[in-house]
Amino acid sequence: MNKHAKAILIILTLGIVTIAVAVFVAIVATPRKVGAPSDPASIPATAVTASPVAPISLGNLAQNQPISLPYQVTGTAPGNWFFEASFPVKLLDANSNLVLQTHAQAIGNWMTAGSVAFAISLPANPYIGNATLVFSKDNPSGEPQNDASVSMPIVIQ
Numbered sequence: 001m002n003k004h005a006k007a008i009l010i011i012l013t014l015g016i017v018t019i020a021v022a023v024f025v026a027i028v029a030t031p032r033k034v035g036a037p038s039d040p041a042s043i044p045a046t047a048v049t050a051s052p053v054a055p056i057s058l059g060n061l062a063q064n065q066p067i068s069l070p071y072q073v074t075g076t077a078p079g080n081w082f083f084e085a086s087f088p089v090k091l092l093d094a095n096s097n098l099v100l101q102t103h104a105q106a107i108g109n110w111m112t113a114g115s116v117a118f119a120i121s122l123p124a125n126p127y128i129g130n131a132t133l134v135f136s137k138d139n140p141s142g143e144p145q146n147d148a149s150v151s152m153p154i155v156i157q
Contacts (some may be wrong), residue, residue: 036100036121055081056135057115067156073120073133077104079112081148083138089120104135131156 058075061067081087085106091099104118130153137148 004023038087055148058150058152061102061133061154064132064153064155066157067122068157069122069127070124071102071122072134075104075117076117077135078108079114080115081135081137082106082110082116082118083140085110087118087138088136090129090136091122091125092134093127096132099127099131122135125156128156130154 024039055078056075057077059076060072067071078089081105086103088101089104090101093099100123102122104120107117107119110116132153133154135150135152137146139146
């Protein structure tokens with residue numbers, strides 16, 4: 001290989017390395033949102049609105065709202081949170097113990113990328129006190145990258 005060909009090869013190699021480093025830096029330096037949806041403890045309950053961080057919007061329930069069971073929760077969620085027209089919902093006590101597990105049921109067409117109305121029937125239960133509702137994106141694949149959830153504190157009276 002002559003000197004001219006070696007120089008071109010070195011320049012091309014340096015160019016490729018420079019581009020690779022620039023792409024890596026751009027990916028690493030991209031700002032990340034604190035509190036990913038898969039970490040419900042890091043999402044403030046006030047963020048329970050239709051947004052990229054917390055895609056659940058509730059129509060008749062607010063953070064720390066006292067409710068009596070049975071209670072019907074209504075709201076909207078993105079269509080991709082549903083599988084077979086529902087997604088899981090848990091009610092946890094003040095110590096994060098499972099009080100009950102149910103599901104949000106889609107109202108209307110759930111096979112859309114847009115918002116889908118849902119209803120949740122929280123049945124009568126003897127638990128009284130501080131609690132947390134955990135809304136979880138249905139993930140039939142089981143793949144961790146498809147997980148998402150939103151938590152919201154409430155008070156059962």
